[in-house]
Amino acid sequence: MKLICVKDAAEMSAYAAKQIGDAVRRNPKLVLGLATGGTPKETYRLLVEEYNKKAISFRNVRTVNLDEYVGLSSADPNSYRMYMKQNLFDKIDISFDNCHLPDGIASSPSDACVRYDRMINELNGIDLQLLGIGRNGHIGFNEPGTPFDAGTHLVKLSESTRKANARYFHSEEEVPKQAITMGIGTILKSRAILLIVSGSSKADAMGRLLSLNGPDPAFPASALLMHPDVTVIADREALSKSKIKAGATE
Numbered sequence: 001m002k003l004i005c006v007k008d009a010a011e012m013s014a015y016a017a018k019q020i021g022d023a024v025r026r027n028p029k030l031v032l033g034l035a036t037g038g039t040p041k042e043t044y045r046l047l048v049e050e051y052n053k054k055a056i057s058f059r060n061v062r063t064v065n066l067d068e069y070v071g072l073s074s075a076d077p078n079s080y081r082m083y084m085k086q087n088l089f090d091k092i093d094i095s096f097d098n099c100h101l102p103d104g105i106a107s108s109p110s111d112a113c114v115r116y117d118r119m120i121n122e123l124n125g126i127d128l129q130l131l132g133i134g135r136n137g138h139i140g141f142n143e144p145g146t147p148f149d150a151g152t153h154l155v156k157l158s159e160s161t162r163k164a165n166a167r168y169f170h171s172e173e174e175v176p177k178q179a180i181t182m183g184i185g186t187i188l189k190s191r192a193i194l195l196i197v198s199g200s201s202k203a204d205a206m207g208r209l210l211s212l213n214g215p216d217p218a219f220p221a222s223a224l225l226m227h228p229d230v231t232v233i234a235d236r237e238a239l240s241k242s243k244i245k246a247g248a249t250e
């Protein structure tokens with residue numbers, strides 16, 4: 001795991017946008033795994049800026065998102081498809097046919113999960129997966145205890161995750177109780193992974209991730225220790241409870 005320590009969220013986003021932009025320029029048909037939540041928003045804005053400067057094209061890029069709430073249609077303002085449209089897809093030259101998210105309103109969520117993994121296989125896997133981390137160490141919506149070999153599956157969201165995400169809804173009760181998420185097994189098959197982490201609310205999670213001796217299913221992000229090509233970009237606040245605080249290290 002390569003750790004890049006940056007000053008703040010702005011530096012983290014700039015670094016991540018540069019990594020993603022360079023990957024797209026190297027491979028215009030990149031299969032790019034995307035995340036939602038607050039952390040990647042500025043990264044997406046910077047990628048849109050690059051596109052507006054004609055410094056990048058997404059015409060042939062294929063995207064696969066980590067997760068989607070169950071029960072929210074793509075037109076729902078809180079669906080992750082809507083998030084992606086508003087923050088990225090509607091603002092660049094990507095083809096919507098190339099943008100994939102789990103189907104949160106499938107009549108059979110379990111069939112939707114099987115279809116999602118099959119689709120990722122048909123794309124020949126994910127070249128670069130962008131990840132955020134939850135306060136409890138979740139990646140995607142893989143809550144503590146998720147087996148590391150799980151494929152895309154239906155999850156019951158933990159109370160802490162529903163509380164953390166309630167800020168996007170009118171009330172906590174409105175936050176869906178279930179989601180479909182790529183499994184940790186699916187995520188680990190990505191050829192490269194970029195984890196972005198910012199802010200003091202992630203300091204405990206980062207402290208734990210950086211002090212673990214090995215993978216532990218009680219802390220989902222620790223699965224990343226098993227992957228050969230993970231870059232973590234974390235800011236000072238996120239590293240405030242870790243031993244490493246400044247400079248870049250490997």
Ligand SMILES: O=P(O)(O)OC[C@H]1O[C@](O)(CO)[C@@H](O)[C@@H]1O
Pocket residue numbers: 035036037038039040066067131132133134135139140141161165
């Ligand atoms: O970036 P945020 O909003 O802190 O969210 C962290 C993680 O939590 C999720 O939003 C799921 O709760 C992930 O998609 C995201 O990576």
